[in-house]
Amino acid sequence: MTEPLVCALRVSRRFGEVEALAPTDFELMPAETVALVGPNGAGKSTLLSILAGALEPSEGSVEVRVRVGWVPQRPAHYARLTPRENLELFARLEGVPDAAQAAAALLERFGLPPGPRPSGELSVGNRQRLNVALSLLGEPRVLLLDEPTASLDPGQRRRVWDVVNALHGEGGAVCFATQYVEEVTDHADRVVVLQDGRVVFAGEASSFEAEGVFD
Amino acid sequence: MLLRKDLRVLWRSPLLLGALLAYPIVIALLVGLVAGYASAKPRVAFVDEDHLPPVVAVGGHRFHLQTVINDVAKQVTLVRLNPKEAARELADGKVVATITVPPGFLGDLETTTKSPSLVLRTGTGGLTPRVTQQMQALVYQLNQKLQAGYISANLVFVRLILHGGKGSFLGQKFDLLGLDGTQKELAALPPSKRVAVIQHFVQVARAGLAQTGAALRATANPITLVQPKAHGRTWVLSAQVQSYGIALTVTFLALMLAAGAAAAEKDEGTIGRLRRGLVSFGQLVWAKVALAAVVGLVLGAAIAVVFGIVVEAAGVTGGEPWGRLPLLLVGVALAGAVVGSVGTLLGALAREARTASLLAVLVVLPVIFLGLVPRGALGLAYWLSLFLPFTHAVRWFGAALYDTSPWRTLGVETAWLLVLGAVYGLLARVAMRRLAA
Numbered sequence: 032m033t034e035p036l037v038c039a040l041r042v043s044r045r046f047g048e049v050e051a052l053a054p055t056d057f058e059l060m061p062a063e064t065v066a067l068v069g070p071n072g073a074g075k076s077t078l079l080s081i082l083a084g085a086l087e088p089s090e091g092s093v094e095v096r097v098r099v100g101w102v103p104q105r106p107a108h109y110a111r112l113t114p115r116e117n118l119e120l121f122a123r124l125e126g127v128p129d130a131a132q133a134a135a136a137l138l139e140r141f142g143l144p145p146g147p148r149p150s151g152e153l154s155v156g157n158r159q160r161l162n163v164a165l166s167l168l169g170e171p172r173v174l175l176l177d178e179p180t181a182s183l184d185p186g187q188r189r190r191v192w193d194v195v196n197a198l199h200g201e202g203g204a205v206c207f208a209t210q211y212v213e214e215v216t217d218h219a220d221r222v223v224v225l226q227d228g229r230v231v232f233a234g235e236a237s238s239f240e241a242e243g244v245f246d
Numbered sequence: 247m248l249l250r251k252d253l254r255v256l257w258r259s260p261l262l263l264g265a266l267l268a269y270p271i272v273i274a275l276l277v278g279l280v281a282g283y284a285s286a287k288p289r290v291a292f293v294d295e296d297h298l299p300p301v302v303a304v305g306g307h308r309f310h311l312q313t314v315i316n317d318v319a320k321q322v323t324l325v326r327l328n329p330k331e332a333a334r335e336l337a338d339g340k341v342v343a344t345i346t347v348p349p350g351f352l353g354d355l356e357t358t359t360k361s362p363s364l365v366l367r368t369g370t371g372g373l374t375p376r377v378t379q380q381m382q383a384l385v386y387q388l389n390q391k392l393q394a395g396y397i398s399a400n401l402v403f404v405r406l407i408l409h410g411g412k413g414s415f416l417g418q419k420f421d422l423l424g425l426d427g428t429q430k431e432l433a434a435l436p437p438s439k440r441v442a443v444i445q446h447f448v449q450v451a452r453a454g455l456a457q458t459g460a461a462l463r464a465t466a467n468p469i470t471l472v473q474p475k476a477h478g479r480t481w482v483l484s485a486q487v488q489s490y491g492i493a494l495t496v497t498f499l500a501l502m503l504a505a506g507a508a509a510a511e512k513d514e515g516t517i518g519r520l521r522r523g524l525v526s527f528g529q530l531v532w533a534k535v536a537l538a539a540v541v542g543l544v545l546g547a548a549i550a551v552v553f554g555i556v557v558e559a560a561g562v563t564g565g566e567p568w569g570r571l572p573l574l575l576v577g578v579a580l581a582g583a584v585v586g587s588v589g590t591l592l593g594a595l596a597r598e599a600r601t602a603s604l605l606a607v608l609v610v611l612p613v614i615f616l617g618l619v620p621r622g623a624l625g626l627a628y629w630l631s632l633f634l635p636f637t638h639a640v641r642w643f644g645a646a647l648y649d650t651s652p653w654r655t656l657g658v659e660t661a662w663l664l665v666l667g668a669v670y671g672l673l674a675r676v677a678m679r680r681l682a683a
Contacts, residue, residue: 086683099522112251123247124520
């Protein structure tokens, strides 16, 4: 039997009195693409952050068997460093053997400016692309994306999905949060709908009905 | 890696870097000016209601009174004002005190029938106790000068009694035989028991009166303070000022930098990335502490070098600016690191760079001023300052710069700094964990 690449058991998260995520089970199988869907504040980002190891769950546990790449909702990089410097820094921290080469490859792959311009001065689209590029350092088998295309134009969206689909094609697994119905229907195998921190639907993408989910 | 990143980020923020470098230096200068003002001459009004003549004769001695007053009042600036002006300026705070020579002062002084008085009026400012002390010192020194005059005048009569001659007292002139003349007269008389008794008295009286001058001076001033001219550094170039300047600058810089850098990890969203097994919270705290230590070290070294150059260029003696520089820099790095741990704690608590900067400014000034409060002035401030790194940094730098044998102080202060650094570092680690959540 195939083992899940990422497995969360009864994970929950509270922020003070607010329960952002009720106890939730989640599995991500190899070569699977899962869409997390729900209105703002439904708990999508919280679940993804917990799966990525960026946030400790209040309860429950997460088991991760492979390297995971994470694209947070808000671009997370150093604004005063150039895209190349950001990529090289995080490549070194990830333990990538040739950080400079890995950075150069990602710069080219995402069409990011290689010059001395600080990342904070890039366009919103470029910053988001850098955000995605950073998640691919270390060649992860699992990609967790939190609304990766929210601020991108159609061309940039397509480019991001090309990268994601390439990873998927190599047997990697993808879990992404989105508010775009067409992204669910175009890219997801499975859908998990969250509302008020609870899973209200989990099933095949073909059986997903978007009506009422984003209200 | 994170330290290199933080240094690079700092280097690319020239405005921030400039402000961080300039601000503490400006504060250090302002503190220096305030401290300097505390030792500057206060302005005191001199009101002469008795219309003192330029020269006063007391006990047969002539005094140029203003010169005497100026000479003894070196700690204040005396300004001659009329009574109304003096009262107004005292009320306005333009002068911190008025000293008045009341009518009849000179008469009392010349006749010595009663002690003449000077009237001191002071304002209510913080300088009042100091000015009162200085005026008391002025009167004391005036008394000393007058005493010397009186003693000299008295000794004129003693000399007349001893050696004889012409003299005057209260306007009456006289011609005195004196003990010398008496002895001669007695020698010319036929020897007898009565003459021998008188001769013995004259001998004893002559011997006793010969010591009168020394005895009068000794009883007038049982203890005198001798102050030889010192040839050390001036106050501005003292090692104490240097240690305060470096401590203040390093504290300011390290606290602000570490707080800003810690909070920026949250602002830029990178703390989430880092905590995914890339960097532990401890390493993250270490990176900020190291940033504070490195930048503090560079700035501290720059100040020490500039100070040394000024000391050398001015040809100031009494200090060794270079010999203890390596030792000083060890302390600067240590203090920078410990202050950096406090800054990291603040940054993590603030959770946002702008709030962290504001919080750091709000915290750094009390931290510094608590360390400047003398132990005797406010006990609570002293005890609080013990748990903050600034006081220990100042003592460390002071011992490193000018203690002949600094090792005991350095050992104690190093222990304090290490313990404080460990405590604040642990708290910063806990706060970082909260920041990441």
